[in-house]
Amino acid sequence: MHPMNEIVREHPHADYQQAEQKAARYLSSLHDQLKSQSYVTALTADIHEWKKKHIRRFSVLSLWSAGKKKPDTQDYYRYIQWLNYSGKLDDYLDRSVSYIYMRDLGKAPDSPDTQKRIRRTIADLNQNLLKSARSGAGKEPDFMNLTGVYRWAQKEGIEAAVIWVFAKLRSVAAHIPEGMNAEHAQRKLIKIIVGVILHVIEEMDGDTAPVERSRRLDEAIRLGYSYGLTYPFVDDLLDSRILTAREKEQYSELIREALVTGIVPGLGGWSGQNMKLIGYIHSELSEAFEYIKQQQHPETQHIFFGQSYVFFQAQDMDRVKVLTRGDYTNEDLFIPVILKSSSSRLIARSVISAPADEGFEERTFFFGLYNQLADDFADMTEDMRDGAVTPYTYYLKYHEQRPDLINPFELYWAVISNLIHSVYHSDAKSREVILDRAINGLKRYKERVGTEKYNETLRIFAAGNPEFNRLIQIMVDKADDVDFFDKLLRDRMIEHLKKDAREQKEFFATFKSVRSLINEELLFAKPQDLPAMKEQLIDAANYSLEGDGKRVRPILTWVMGVKEYGLEPAAIIPLLRSLEYMHTASLIFDDLPSQDNASTRRGRTTLHEIHSSAVAELTGLYLIQKAIGEQASLDRFKAETVLALIRYSARKAEEMCMGQAMDLDAKGRTLTLEQLNNVCFYKTGVAFEACLVMPAMLAEVSDTEIAALQKIAYHMGIAFQIKDDLLDVEGDMHVLGKPVGNDAVNNNSNFVSILGQEGASKEMWDHYCKANEALRGIPRNIAFLKHLMNYVVNRER
Template sequence: MNKFEYTYKQKESEALTYYKKLRENYQREDCLIEMRDDLIEWEKQQKKRTAFTTIAKVIDDKNKLKWLKKTGELDQYLDRSISYIYLRDLGYSLIDPATKARVKNVAQELEQSLLNMGEDTFHFASLFRWAQKEGVEQTYIWLYEKIKMVSDHMPEQLDRDNARRKLIKLIAGVYMHEVENMPEDISRVDRRERLARALRLGYCYGLTYPFIDDLLDSAILTEEEKSLFSDIIRTTIKTGVVPKFPSWNNAYQDFLQFIQCELEEAFQYIHQTLDEEKKEDFFLQAYVFFTAQEEDRVKSLSNNYYTNKEIYLPIILKSSSSRLIVRSLIQAKTDVEINQRIFYYGIYNQLADDFTDLFLDLENKAVTPYTYYLTYYKERDDLINPFKLYWIVTHFLIRHVYDGDGRTKKVILDRAMNGLKRLRNRLGEEGFREIMGIYEKEIDQMIPIIDRVTKREFNIDFLDKFIRDQILTTMSEERAAKRKFQAQAEQIKTLLTENLTIAKEQWTGVVTDAVNYSIANNGKKLRPLMTAMLAKEAYQLTYEEVLPLLKSLEYMHTASLIFDDLPSQDNAAFRRASPTLHNVYDHATAELAGVYLSQKAIESQASLKGFDPLAILSMMQYSTRMTAQICEGQALDLASNKERLTEEALTKMCYLKTGLGFEVALLLPMILMSETETNQAYMKQFAYHLGLAFQIKDDILDEEGAFEEIGKPVQLDQDNERSTFVTILGVENAKKAMWEHYASGYEVLKEFSFNTMFLQQLLDYVIHRVK
């Protein structure tokens, strides 16, 4: 027997001992009587605190924290939430004075952070600010790119949102363990290094959910392929090396190869980071977790012969191992009492989660204590009622693990009843009663109090549930906003494509042909997109009403690109994946086309109808002034050829070249609609950050992109010895600078009174684009 099998047998023996204790208590009537009395006492305490109840229903989740503060409930809300995390995730005891003090301090620090960030607490920009404060922004950017990459690669058959949520939850869990195991006198440098390492390790561990657990639960692999994949993971755990995947004969070959690459990188990082003792502990715990998980996974709901021991032992093992793994990852000192509490607590969480997911598990034909009992309870009297066992576990934790401590009892019961309340609200009255009618067997004495309490509006919410709901809501809102943005963008591009082509007139010929060649290339049309969306979202104008303005922007931008590509300037061979204009025609024709387009832009602006003529004139004057400054930026660029610029000089040049173009696109409709100077000033700030973020991303793409994606040769800046944010700062610091502008731009958006979701989408597009 090797060390992995020996460890599993040892842990299985511990789980069997725990199972026997629970089974013994399951047969005792007094356990449920004591549990009922505890709930009655808990209910009396809750009745004394009802100030929140009637108003709570109408409070918007995004304003919930501020309302809790206003009503004086926030302190108890955070204390309850942090206390539970210390019990469940960290294995600490609330009886310990040091833990009590730590919970209080964390709650106070968290209160300030949450209230300062408000509804934006979980936005990427706010999290970047947190990373800056901790000095781990480089790791945050790496992590963000990784999570996005995982999500982008996942096929539709897998739940992307849930996978991202679980991945983020695992990362946060490892981070939290690391913070709690740091000495108080740790230096800032050591703290930064340990936090960065914890975030990376959290990602490595978190990959097990979307890339192993979720994959094996999905229909992407056949049963034969699942068996093969399980063998690969088991070999990886035993050897620490990911074997080469076979050639999968299905439609998901690319996705599976991506999984292999990510797992290889993850296991390599774990090997490099952990010392030998903790490395062995990690892989042994991982083996226990995976083996127990597999024992559960291979069960079939059609088989009616599983014993209670076969049902519950793997659950005890996997639910405890998933958190014990984290302690090995952060190389925490061995603490027998903490490990034991984590071991006992695991099945409580699993039984609560499985009860919540009952209908989803039934749909997937997964074997859990609840689905198996529901399927066979009428024909098998020997089956343990999992809902009754849940309360037996609760009783065991309160009475035997935490010695009846009052504070611990309250937190655990708060959590238990909150979970049931949420389930009742989600299922509705009929659905909840249907479930309880099945699982209330043998717990008659507790049903009345459960029924009564779950109907009341007690404020027993928890922060982790709030965060989970906020993350899922944010993901859903962002996905909807992205779809809307993309649909609007396609509509605007189609409108422009149909109207940009310039008809030949008398005395025109080759120049018109050259112009139409340039504008026919499928560019991003980003500037007219900004103008059109702002006009519609802020001023309720139709795209057709501002079409002359949209055309003028694309004409001006195309003209600037024609000049920019000339041999006398950048001497570019390709633009938008096609040969540049001067290479298709000649230099002189290209110059004439640029001049013609510039004048065509003015003509187009002058053709606007239905607006104040003075506003149109003011807009055209502003456009002309900004064009002069944009030309100045290009002149600075040409003059600095092969010179090593300072970051300050480069920022000025890029603002004039790129940022001002974005400013013009966003300011023109505001001037046209006589917007206030204050709002125009805010928009200039936003455009400044948007433009610089765009330029930095361009520089990064020149370094890391591919011709097939961005449509022009890469690494030209390096070859031409040009100063860019990448050549001056390096790739990592350039990314930090880009995220700084992203966060700053997002913060400016809070100043506007109109809907700015489309502007947020612009920011997201700028840092996510691949061309």
């Protein structure tokens, strides 16, 4: 057995007891300040000094600036521009970045090195925010979309890690069960990943070699995900009502055993309705646990596992409390909160085996409760509704019967005073940031619950010191410039995740409904007295059309034509048929023994295997002629427009034939990347182009927009083909509906054979980014196209 396992087995309970004693001393010290009210005098003086910067006296200048109304923070880009225009952006970023350095990185703001790093971060942020504000109105910030993140990964040389985490995050999102807040779970996981990356960046400097920087950032992403996974699948899951009481107990014991022994136990006799969910979570957490364990330095392994045990044990002790029980002591209520609030950030540093940082542990330990009490105050209404025990909900329920209970709101201000004077040694920047955050939290709570509910809450929690509370409420009502960038990002990310989930749901609903509509329109009828040979052709054509086709191309045409350009649905039905007939014909030819010699297509035996190669060839020709006839029947549009469309269609058909010829000619030869791109575009991209351009032609849009659509199609088509190549080596035949490994059997050059799986994935994501960047050149927000591109690179068939 690894020595690390022996260390962890011997000491976890001792680690917790030691941490518990430290937390008890901290609580006792704060309680003494509450009883003596010693914090009030010092904090009152702090607030009076602080308010000089935040409460402006009336002037002609203030009257003029009042006309420049502050925009809603939901309007992200206008808000950033307003901050810059009003001269507030530098201060806004200063307090925001300083707060992140204090909270997430455990730094002291008065350190010269920290000040230098903060100034550098502010300068970078300022430049990037203003650049994106000028060019990105109406669009999501780069760091909230896959393209922006992947472009950053390319600059850092960590594409493989980012592709990996994209897939992991998508998998987690798909497995978050109903009854849990999916957006908050994803946000917290992303936040942890970013937090670990920040810690790693802080440990590097300008002398770090690019290769080493890439290696450490790659590792940080994987470690951040591995640690962050515990938030949705341990903390949130155990807090939810998804698992039964017995399952929660069993699950907690499993996690505790892993932290004590260093080995993840098997599921054993786990059974019940949540077996599938637990099976997935157990697999993911086991993989994450092993990865973290492998990355730990031998001399710091016990620190990580000890802190993890303290964190989990504190959460578990907090979790089992029930609001109906009226005999919890102050220690019962506050000590687990102190421990879990500090441990979470201590782990973020120990998970990367960072070297000791003087003062980090002490600052982080004392800072955690400040954060947690602010969060619990903000979530008080929801926690009360859910029956969750926090210091606030418990005080609300029992303060009249239990005069011994510590008032958490008063304790919060004692914590603030202690931070300012004892932890940060009366540093002016620390005072500024801590009070900014405190007043901002109260302002946000008041805006969310309304003045009446806010006042009612404060009448209970602030009754003990009315004079001090009046000062606080003046600050809440009148103080300005206390907004924070991380709060803006939090709100923006939650809204982005919700919007993305809505759009994705609409995308698949549209995909399903339009696919059904198209399927109903495709098959050929067989009139009576039909010649036998023609009946055979129709039967063969219908056989090919009845297969389980995705219908991506005509669906895309319907969405562009009907949803984006406002064309009548009935008017473009012939165009939808023509596109699917042309595509199906191309597949029939592609599968022939003289070409790819495929035995399965769309989940069925290929046409030439059912009939003969000759019948298959004739059926393909028959479908092409029917496609041309359908295009000629577009009688609700100008004749010259339809003629132009038919000419365009003929050119695209020529190009597809050329692409197939190029593909056949390449058998047995190793192509260059440029040659392969050309083959793939002519084989696949031109079909996507036709689906985008043909409805645009009918709608008579500008040449500029058509050029942008062609660029999107070029990159989306190549990305689609790369994904096909990847699926050919890593896909599931039963999901794909066709055999895997065909390209290798046929000795075909493809992206995987040329670049390898990792290289092909990188190339696919690069084309995905280029398609998305081209999409920005279209003067309309086409959510369906964005999600179609996501589908192209993430599909399993």
